[in-house]
Amino acid sequence: MPDHDSDSFLNRQTKRRRVDIGVKRTVGSTASSTVAAVTATTDNIARAKAAIFSAMNSLSSHSHHGSDTDSMECSVVQPHGGPGVVSASDNESKSNVLRKLLKRANSYEDAMMPFPGTTIISQLLKNNMAKNGGGHDRGERGDRGDRGDAGFPGSGLSNASPDAPQEDACSNSSQDSTPPECMSPFGRPHGLATFDIERLNDEHMRAKRARVENIIRGMSHSPSVVIPAASRHERNHEIDGERETELDCPPPQSQQQPPSSPRGGEVCGGSSRENKRKQRLPQQQQQSFTQLVCQRKEQKQEERRQLKLQLEDMQKQLRQLQEKFFQIYDSTDDSEHNDLHNDLHNDIGNMSEDSPSRSDAAADDRGGDDLRSDNEMSDLDPGHFLDRARALLQEQALLADGEKPRREGISRSKAPGGLSSSMHAEGKQLAETLKQELNSAMTQVVDTVVKVFAKPPRPPPQQAFHPLSIPPERFPTVNGDNPNFHTTNPRLQCFGDVIIPNPLDSFANMPGMPGATNDQTEALPLVVRKTPSEHHQSSAVGAQGGHHHPALHPSSLSASMGFSPPSFRHPFPLPLMGYPFQSPLGAPTGGYPGKEHSSPDSMDLSRETTSLRTKMTSGHHLGHHHRSCSPAHPGSTAEGLSLSLIKSECGDLQDMSDISPYPGSNIQEGLSPNHLKKAKLMFFYTRYPSSNMLKMFFSDVKFNRCITSQLIKWFSNFREFYYIQMEKFARQAINDGVTGSEELSVSRDCELFRALNMHYNKANDFEVPDRFLEVAEVTLREFFNAIVAGKDVDPSWKKAIYKVICKLDSEVPEVFKSPNCLQELLHEPQRNWSLGGSREEPGKGGTKGRPSAAITTPHLLCPLASRPSLPWSPRSLASAPN
């Protein structure tokens, strides 16, 4: 492989890796490294713990994840380094954790890096080369001119004699048989040094560089110098800096080796030859070099030890932090089963132990408690995490505004234990409040869930989702702040990277809900997010009762309309919660359940993934992509259902597994037909949505560059069609003898509207807002005027019109932010029908064609009517642009 190719290849790799990290981070950066770790190692709890601790370290140290990840990668224990590499850390029991972590990271690195044997030397050589690049020795080594075009930094290098060209730094250092020896002095420390590059930075690196340069100078007397290494690394140094794993022991016969085959088998061949070459090494130099190596080795080990200690310290701190969390939330757990007073007592005691000066002994003493808590946590389902999240928020709320109560709590709680610290009293107070809240909340939740479960199985989903019926009052205005839409709830709170619905909101909503059926939707924040995994698990276990699921799990209702509930994000960073992932790698608990489901209801999600797959793989189909999965099934307003058949056809979703690192997440990786439909409906409101807006309104989609551009492209296509129609009808009007734009109007029964409606609202199950008609009218007149004025000769004559039209965007109703807005939008009319359409407006019945057209959708009209201030008025528009 030519270096050029490898270079680009590596760059691509690193780039991709960075992108991956970035993606992960978007989902949940706090747990991203942990996610990656746990995902990669399913069965080894110890390793997972190590990963967790590492993640926690990164959390506490505020180091960004990129560096953290790098640290893992760079801390790699080189696999070829042999057992000696890790021997240094055998003594300490805690180092096991570290070693496992390193090993795990190593496994990653192995997969990524074609060059397994990197040492710091290579890195430093690269660095030096970059600095001192020049071609001293070129003339001497004409035989390897292909690789020796840059001089080695050390002056002694020029002394290199051609008779021993194979010798290099590595072979010098290695005493027989030992790439390990070659690496162990440097490889590990280098890894740790790189780990700290972001923190320990230049000083450290400079020192190391100096040392290595010393080493190299020491070796420079040798007739067999490092030219191979130099040339080799010279070439390598073009490669991305991340290539620390670059082989630092270049093949001794390198001048015979085609430069294109530096990897792989060469390592073996090189090592065998090294042994021969080593014998030619002068003893003195070997010894002196060995001494040097030993010194450096010790230094490095010392550094490593210190770093390890630091690491352990940090781990310790984090564990303490973890325990604090446990202590706080143990009480809430216990509150469901134990006497309140006992809990309080325990809490107080725990809190007392939480004093900042708490010793490790205290932690050890409470080890039992922690263990229990851990076990409890292990058994908890996501719902508990939500509860805990709420508890935390509650706590925050109390801390924020509850000065007075807190004082009271202090005064009260102070007495019993003589615990003077206000924190203890605070904690007690918090515990009390939390318990109460949790008790009531849990009661309500349980009631709600029981209600839902107790319902008879609903008719097959072909029908509208009646249970989801929402009274029109829920759509007071377009901009109405409807807390019921959990996805749009402005009070969604972020805790770190974790989105937690405000517990107060959720709790407040629950009791007041009009009916159980409505409760379903609104209890979703509690119920829904927990169900997806259960849902899939249960359905995977038994195919029986597939049709029950929609009734049993409200989430599946929404899912059936292209709604995939926003990813359940664990209320706490998982490491803190000690929460074991639920089959992180295993059962696709939310990502692509399609195959595991035999029930017809499962198609909702599978359809999503199907379409997703369609989209993702569309690039590989030359011609008609996604046609097989085309969502366009005219006449099926419950369009999703017709797609159930597609599932089997589009079958294999496994190829998605490499794209989605978060199988448990319910954020979709791609856009579904329903998303397209939704986008089309949104087009009635906005022709030029910003990408931010799209992100807001497609909150159930995991946005990446591809998704974003696809959505943008959709709207671009919409506009294209829109403008084409406008131009067409404008010209038609001119041909028809229309003289003034005033004569043009767009009504619901005009042909233009019909064409547009057919395009964006094919099923005609959406009540096109009047405003769109106005915008269309303006657009049509713009086109008309422009054409009449002969502007259309100008190649960019439409741009002026675009400018006008882009200002006519109106706000998209909040309803569209709901991932399952399609049900709400499209099925609302039927409910209104049954409700009598009390809010129906005059002039509204204009929707043509379909029988349901007579059914109006008050909540969709209402926003238009009640919107207080429109960005523009038809009047001003009619005059302004022209």
Add this chain to the structure above:
DNA sequence: GGATTTCCTG
């Protein structure tokens, strides 16, 4: 240079 948009093509 990347993002966005339009235009063109299939």
Add this chain to the structure above:
DNA sequence: CAGGAAATCC
């Protein structure tokens, strides 16, 4: 509706 190219904007 997607892909690609070109233009445009920032």
